[in-house]
Amino acid sequence: MRQEHKYTIKDYYFWKITLILAFASFFVFASTYVVQPLLPLFVQEFDVMVSESTLVLSMTIVGLIMGLIILGFLSDRVGRTFFIKFSLIGSVIPFFLIPLSDSFYLIVLLRFIQGFALAGLPAASLAYLNEEIDRRSVGVATALYISSNAIGGMAGRVVTGYLTDHYSWQTAFYVFAGIGVFISVLVFLFLPKSRFFEASRLPFKKDMEGMVFHLKNPAILVIIGIGVVLQFSFTSIWTYLPFHLESEPFSLSMEAISYTFLAYGLGVIGAPLAGWLAGKLNLKKVRIAGIIVLSMGAFITFSQSLIVIVIGLCVLCLGFFTAHSLTATSVTEHATHHKGSASSLYLVAYYVGVTLGSSAVGPIWNTAGWNGVVLLAGLLPLVYLVFVHVMQSRRSERVV
Known part of the structure; x- marks a missing residue:
């Protein structure tokens, strides 16, 4: 009523x-x-x-x-x-x-x-x-x-x-x-x-039991892993981009560097586009396509051309927001109980990826510079996809 x-x-x-x-x-x-x-x-x-x-x-x-x-x-x-x-x-x-x-x-x-x-x-x-x-x-x-x-x-x-x-x-x-x-x-x-x-x-103990319940579900674990990997790669590119663009051969001002973040505007397009494509095609396939597009965008930023780097950042954002929106949608689909705690777990995984993508990548930047950061950010999502495919082939269970 x-x-x-x-x-x-x-x-x-x-x-x-x-x-x-x-x-x-x-x-x-x-x-x-x-x-x-x-x-x-x-x-x-x-x-x-x-x-x-x-x-x-x-x-x-x-x-x-x-x-x-x-x-x-x-x-x-x-x-x-x-x-x-x-x-x-x-x-x-x-x-x-x-x-x-x-x-x-x-x-x-x-x-x-x-x-x-x-x-x-x-x-x-x-x-x-x-x-x-x-x-x-x-x-x-x-x-x-x-x-x-x-x-x-x-x-x-x-x-x-x-x-x-x-x-x-x-x-x-x-x-x-x-x-x-x-x-x-x-x-x-x-x-x-x-x-x-x-x-x-309900006592807090019941909430924690809900969290533990999801951590025993292989399908949820795969989705949580995707959340960490997506945000790790995405954040690492954007965190170290200002250091890369302020140095030679670009020598950009802070104002000029800040304009590259306008590529985030594709997130407003990417999320609803992903939902529409998933309805027409298949959520799993569109999500995998989004992850591959994210990696492609990262690799494009290897370029020494500022214009090409900006194009790569736009591709990166389109891929990230496509994959992220569909991964977030998948959480409640695979959670049979405690759907609220499943969503919370994904959010936590998402922000763990932000933390690791910012500070944990520091040693890579110090030793291998921008190319090292880009190589890691581009390869990690692809390696994760292959890893999940192999593991699920063994279990005859496809989630991604």
Whole structure:
């Protein structure tokens, strides 16, 4: 009976909820990746190594992973809107504090705290959408929410590069603090209260049992592995790209480097295109095609031509968002129970890939430079595909 009262795409409140959460998601992803174009600058300004500079991104993701697990469990018990609001406030405050710090490792600590706070939105918002919006309309709301992720990640990088080149990185942080305050006000004033939230009364032990249940499922393990590998390769390219393009023979400014992140715009195209192709063809085949396209894009960036590198980055983004969107879709298909914890596991795997792709690739960059990073990023997804194919052939079970 309550299902009939959930908002549909024709309702004013459907658009109110969807647009407010899209704005919030935009800010969260912009905040997460705002430091990526600044890594070469931190090396110079704080006299740290390249691998150390990547900690401002990887430790943010470590905080995010911890937050997804802890805040995800708590949102099932306390409520959705509280954690959505907490996420925004907690992520805005570090933007005011970080520019005041002259210690690199204090900045890393503040970014870790910011990452934990940022997790509140993804931990609660998708559940909120599914609870408040009719199942026939929730797909549209979710697609807009995910598209804003890609736009936010792109804008965070591009705007930061531009503002830093023309003013300072501190100015960029204050600008994002202001944006965060504005969006927080919108959320506090206009985000409707939960009407269909029902607090979970299960002990945390049951949630953990759900996680363990999925880790015993070979199909879920393959999907989790894909999540790690995809994000590892994708992040490693984008993390070390600024270092590559600021050096000879390119010698690009930070503003010019930041414009390469506009390739993320293909993510807005890639995700819905992947869904359409999967419906027409076969999800498994389209996902494999996306992974191969990602590797092709990585290999194209071997070039010494800036134009060709940009083309490679566009191909990389198209392949990544195609494969990622379909892999995320596959999680709940293969999870027979505890579908929520299965989605959480995939998100954790996704962000583990971000952490490894940023800081763990440092030794490769130090010893083999850009070519080493590209070779690893391009080969790893292909090697994983072959490995899964061989293992599944032995078990006569095809998942990928």
